[in-house]
Amino acid sequence: MSETRDRDDTYDYTTDEELERSTNTWMVAGVVLLALMAAVFPFYRWYEPGSRSDAREEQLASLAVKGEGVWQFNCSSCHGLNGEGGIGPALNSEQFLQSSTDDQARTLIAVGIPGSQMSAYSLDYGGPLTSEQIKAVVTFIRSWEPDAPDVPDWRAMMGG
Numbered sequence: 520m521s522e523t524r525d526r527d528d529t530y531d532y533t534t535d536e537e538l539e540r541s542t543n544t545w546m547v548a549g550v551v552l553l554a555l556m557a558a559v560f561p562f563y564r565w566y567e568p569g570s571r572s573d574a575r576e577e578q579l580a581s582l583a584v585k586g587e588g589v590w591q592f593n594c595s596s597c598h599g600l601n602g603e604g605g606i607g608p609a610l611n612s613e614q615f616l617q618s619s620t621d622d623q624a625r626t627l628i629a630v631g632i633p634g635s636q637m638s639a640y641s642l643d644y645g646g647p648l649t650s651e652q653i654k655a656v657v658t659f660i661r662s663w664e665p666d667a668p669d670v671p672d673w674r675a676m677m678g679g
Contacts, residue, residue: 579658586659589652593640602663604673606636611663612670624657625650 591600598604602611609615619627628648629641640646641653648656 579662582655582658583662584659585652586655586657586662589648589656590659593648594656597636602660604670604675608675609670609673610660611667612673613667614669614671615673616661616664616667621657621661624660625653628653628656 594607596605597607598610603609627637629639629646629650630644631637631639631646638646640648642649
């Protein structure tokens with residue numbers, strides 16, 4: 520059983536001149552906007568790296584300020600007010616700062632040094648500091664690097 524349909528294969532379209540004009544206006548506006556974005560992009564690529572660098576410097580400065588407070592409360596009694604050493608080694612020395620990475624310093628602070636007076640300071644190991652506070656302390660210690668004195672015997676502990 521087949522069904523037969525009569526189809527009219529011709530279509531009559533009417534043109535809406537106002538709609539056509541509006542559509543064309545929006546298309547032109549989109550092309551102009553796209554061209555402007557393409558023209559501005561090289562300036563953005565030139566400006567953005569400097570902006571990111573400035574933001575990173577601000578973040579490090581802020582972190583160092585926070586780290587200084589944590590240092591004063593938790594570290595200065597053994598390592599000295601300015602990292603010059605005491606019961607613990609001098610951390611404000613070219614030798615220490617050039618020989619240790621940030622990861623190494625964070626690990627030493629977090630887990631401590633077995634067989635020494637340096638206990639674990641991370642909350643994960645029973646200490647009082649969060650990982651963010653430990654990162655801040657390391658950033659504070661790194662802030663000494665440009666002016667760090669030459670202390671070849673930085674590991675020697677005064678009075679210890």
